[in-house]
Amino acid sequence: MAKTKAPRRTLDSYSVKHINRTVKPGDCVLMRPSDTGKPSYVARIERIEADSRGANVKVHVRWYYRPEESIGGRRQFHGSKEVFLSDHHDVQSADTIEGKCTVHSFKSYTKLDAVGNDDFFCRFEYNSATGAFNPDRVAVYCKCEMPYNPDDLMVQCEGCSDWFHPACIEMTPEEAKRLDHFFCESCSSESQKKLQNSHNASRISDTKVDTKRRRR
Ligand SMILES: [Zn+2]
Numbered sequence: 309m310a311k312t313k314a315p316r317r318t319l320d321s322y323s324v325k326h327i328n329r330t331v332k333p334g335d336c337v338l339m340r341p342s343d344t345g346k347p348s349y350v351a352r353i354e355r356i357e358a359d360s361r362g363a364n365v366k367v368h369v370r371w372y373y374r375p376e377e378s379i380g381g382r383r384q385f386h387g388s389k390e391v392f393l394s395d396h397h398d399v400q401s402a403d404t405i406e407g408k409c410t411v412h413s414f415k416s417y418t419k420l421d422a423v424g425n426d427d428f429f430c431r432f433e434y435n436s437a438t439g440a441f442n443p444d445r446v447a448v449y450c451k452c453e454m455p456y457n458p459d460d461l462m463v464q465c466e467g468c469s470d471w472f473h474p475a476c477i478e479m480t481p482e483e484a485k486r487l488d489h490f491f492c493e494s495c496s497s498e499s500q501k502k503l504q505n506s507h508n509a510s511r512i513s514d515t516k517v518d519t520k521r522r523r524r
């Protein structure tokens with residue numbers, strides 16, 4: 309007798325018993341990797357479906373890739389909690405869900421007071437076939453012209469507002485943290501010139517500047 313495929317139905321939400329959490333489409337989840345030595349997979353649930361009895365629950369997911377899973381590998385500017393929204397879709401058993409997580413925008417991630425285990429951020433979409441990123445350009449900072457890695461301490465120049473890695477301006481992170489004011493090399497030579505030009509002025513305006521700031 310020919311086996312007929314039982315009709316499957318779409319669920320609005322599903323209670324994952326073993327983690328005692330309810331998941332629904334749009335949620336981000338951690339999923340058990342096939343290779344146990346690997347970190348959990350990060351995915352966004354697109355659809356949840358079950359058989360007519362409500363059993364055999366499957367989740368349709370769109371994978372987030374970690375930098376080391378991308379063709380280009382992890383780069384220096386990639387944050388430890390960075391993931392890329394890929395074009396790679398999959399269907400997985402709901403049993404492989406290990407927990408819920410949050411994938412923040414880059415901006416909201418940099419504003420978090422504390423980064424928890426379940427916090428990630430995404431600033432790139434990733435084409436899993438070509439290895440291309442969207443956007444393919446991002447703002448770069450410092451003398452090294454690197455995109456910003458939110459894990460790194462950076463100091464801001466009060467002249468040009470660019471941000472610098474302590475190492476790139478020959479400082480230790482501790483020295484950078486103690487800085488009250490910072491002018492980069494080109495801005496300090498600029499202000500030297502200005503000082504010389506205006507040395508007859510009765511007083512040089514005493515600009516109030518923020519003390520050192522971190523980008524998060
Ligand atoms: Zn740098």
Ligand SMILES: [Zn+2]
Nearest residue numbers: 465468492495
């Ligand atoms: Zn500067």
